[in-house]
Amino acid sequence: MGKRILLFILTNILVIVTIGIIFTILPIGSYITESGNIDFAALLVFSAVIGFTGAFISLAMSRWMAKKMMNVQVLDPQGPLNEHERELVDMVHRLSRSAGLTHMPEVGIYHAEEVNAFATGPSKKRSLVAVSTGLLQEMDRDAVEGVIAHEVAHVANGDMVTMTLLQGVVNTFVVFLSRIAAWIASRFVKEELAPIVHFIAVIVFQIAFSILGSLVVFAYSRHREYHADNGGAHLAGRDKMIHALQSLKAYTDRIKNEKDSSLATLKISGQKKSSLFSTHPALDDRIQRLQQG
Template identity: 70%
Template sequence: MAKRIFLFILTNVLVLTTIMIVLSVLGLNSYITPSGNIDFMLLLGFSAVVGFSGSFISLAISRWMAKKLMGVKVIDPNGSMNDYERNLVERVHRLVRAAGLSHMPEVGIYNSPEVNAFATGPSKRRSLVAVSTGLLERMDDDAVEGVLAHEVAHIANGDMVTMTLLQGVVNTFVVFLSRIAAWAVAQLVDEDKAMIVHFIAIFVFQIAFSILGSIVVFAYSRYREFHADRGGADLAGKDKMIHALESLKANVKRVDTRQDTIASMKISGGTKKKLLFSTHPDLDERIRRLHAK
């Protein structure tokens, strides 16, 4: 669990740092005035450009990246399909129509023994629903229906875009506050050491604020899972959605969470004790809430 959190935060910090280096080379990071003070409006603008650039770049390539990382085989609905593939595509398309979406997502299968599925894409028009071979082999029809409904609900709710906007806001404050804190620390040392102290402090504070910001992002991720469960229950029926979650719980040891960027998009992240840094709520709590719905 600690490794997953570390990799998530490190990836975010590296993306922000890369964008900041590019902006620095272009001379677009001059938020320190000639008198040595901070121009807060310039800094806020700089922070917003850095914070939202990384998030929107990630969103733009999310569908492509998911296919490459997971080895997803996209099914051509107009091409030659076996019964196995045709049934999957027809189910997704039926749920998409029930959700009132005007554009059909790509439907794919990735070869993995894990029991999981995910939805991603930069918009409702350009989305992807992918399921693992392990899920199709180990789950019955009703459970598969519930899982697919959950993923379609994610698309209908616009969760990918909302997560991107939230991450952009969090990144903006991470960049903004880390530079203010670094500037304050640099004022405490001799002038000849101020530049190197300021640089090191930026990196340290950026990691610290990224950890705090990730708590907000993970909390919203857990909220959207509950919301997608309710949406899945509306589309497929409450009993099928509960059955799907119970089936996931029975196969929790076959849930792969090694690829963090993809794991946050899947229907299950496994049961987690340290929920503060978890992208998914505990499966028992999700089942309880659906029973109470």
């Protein structure tokens, strides 16, 4: 899920900055009164429109962006597949039916050494479950099934939609606060320079506040991981889910001392302790919770 969240947040920042620039250039949604002060009610409405529009555009683009950025090869269930690809598709579909999904997710593989998998998409009907070649090579069948069950649980739980609603709220505050900060900054320069300073400050503050706002999204992501672990345990069996997490931990422990430590980033989880900027709790905590039932 780590990549899903990071791709979503990156797309969201790009979309909301672009929309903000367009709305700033065009005479749309003016919130500055004739006296030069801010109409806070108008600004709040303006911010909510931009914030939720940006979040839902990011959601709509999520599956397409993941395919393009990760170069995912989507497997056609009706097309010619080798033994391993067929087994992967069948596994995803079987777990999806067990989760109560009536529309099967697209199944994809992307070439990377990292051990990773993610689920994304704008809805349960238009979802994607993708795994890396590294995961298929490093893990045995039971561990792979546990990982996929975890990702299918994200789809069944509707985590992308709830994440989008949360992101919309965060975006609203980002737009609102960035424009107040930009207006304050523009008051400290000459009147003829104020519009230019305001325009530049809006972009700078919006990016800065978006990064800070992502901490809220990361915290929610960590919270939802426990639910997806429980969902994966229900679909594949608790032993397989625990085995999958233990396999991930063994892999991250093995590579952490290797020279190319970059492989330890952007994984399903590679940290010993979760941090404010991590999308997943520590693997030890996740394993312990499952073992305790």
